[in-house]
Amino acid sequence: MTSPHPGPKSVRTVDTDSDKGKTDGKSMLRQKDRERYQRQIGLPEIGEQGQKRLGRSRVLLAGLGGLGSVLAASLCAAGVGFLRIADRDRVELSNLNRQILHWTADIGREKTVSAGEKLAAFNPEVVLEPRQIAIAEDTVQELLRDCQIIVDGTDNLESRRVLNRASLKTGLPFIHGGINGFNGMLSTFIPGRTPCFECLFSEFGGGSGCPSVLGATAGIVGSLQSLEALKYLLGMHAELLTGRLLIVQGRSMTFRKIRLEPNPACPECG
Numbered sequence: 268m269t270s271p272h273p274g275p276k277s278v279r280t281v282d283t284d285s286d287k288g289k290t291d292g293k294s295m296l297r298q299k300d301r302e303r304y305q306r307q308i309g310l311p312e313i314g315e316q317g318q319k320r321l322g323r324s325r326v327l328l329a330g331l332g333g334l335g336s337v338l339a340a341s342l343c344a345a346g347v348g349f350l351r352i353a354d355r356d357r358v359e360l361s362n363l364n365r366q367i368l369h370w371t372a373d374i375g376r377e378k379t380v381s382a383g384e385k386l387a388a389f390n391p392e393v394v395l396e397p398r399q400i401a402i403a404e405d406t407v408q409e410l411l412r413d414c415q416i417i418v419d420g421t422d423n424l425e426s427r428r429v430l431n432r433a434s435l436k437t438g439l440p441f442i443h444g445g446i447n448g449f450n451g452m453l454s455t456f457i458p459g460r461t462p463c464f465e466c467l468f469s470e471f472g473g474g475s476g477c478p479s480v481l482g483a484t485a486g487i488v489g490s491l492q493s494l495e496a497l498k499y500l501l502g503m504h505a506e507l508l509t510g511r512l513l514i515v516q517g518r519s520m521t522f523r524k525i526r527l528e529p530n531p532a533c534p535e536c537g
């Protein structure tokens with residue numbers, strides 16, 4: 268399989284002059300958007316106003332691995348307006364069983380470039396900002412600039428701790444997911460409203476390093492995280508996976524939710 272044409276390395280703008288005649292004031296979607304998103308605009312929870320809301324949404328996606336590939340594709344397909352995608356790694360052969368945005372011809376390339384060009388071809392309406400950079404204390408504030416939500420596509424504890432601290436500092440929601448083998452878990456952390464990632468980690472452990480994992484597991488958990496992100500961006504805040512941890516056990520096809528209690532001794536939020 269060959270890669271599509273080279274994608275952008277920086278922010279693109281997408282409103283083209285050719286579309287201007289097809290809009291009817293501020294309240295209307297462009298005709299091509301109406302058609303692209305037709306099957307979700309028909310949902311009463313979304314409609315044209317919800318689609319416009321998604322189009323104005325700004326997301327930081329940290330990590331472009333197994334979870335991040337699925338998250339990026341899902342958020343792009345749904346028409347999120349702005350997606351900042353951050354990862355410091357290059358594509359390796361052993362990534363390809365699960366990191367579906369990276370293909371064989373991409374081995375050795377920067378993940379942000381590999382992912383960016385597929386996403387740009389997939390949905391040119393989305394403004395992408397690829398950032399080939401580590402998720403660290405000295406980079407995260409700038410990575411979060413002007414974003415509404417932090418989505419966790421990382422695979423290690425330290426990055427998640429950095430994202431959690433940034434979430435607590437800025438008040439932005441943090442949608443965490445983790446996978447291992449056939450299993451995964453996720454939760455949506457909202458500062459001031461729920462326990463934080465550190466509360467969870469101190470009780471259950473946060474998953475770290477590069478576990479053995481199936482691509483299908485990344486697909487399930489990444490899709491569920493993207494559903495949470497879209498619900499948040501659409502304003503469906505009463506129905507989020509907040510204060511609970513969803514545990515997915517793929518071998519037995521068991522999905523169960525357990526209540527998360529704040530840890531009074533949490534070093535981050537306690």
Ligand SMILES: [Zn+2]
Pocket residue numbers: 462463464465466467530533534535536537
């Ligand atoms: Zn906490």
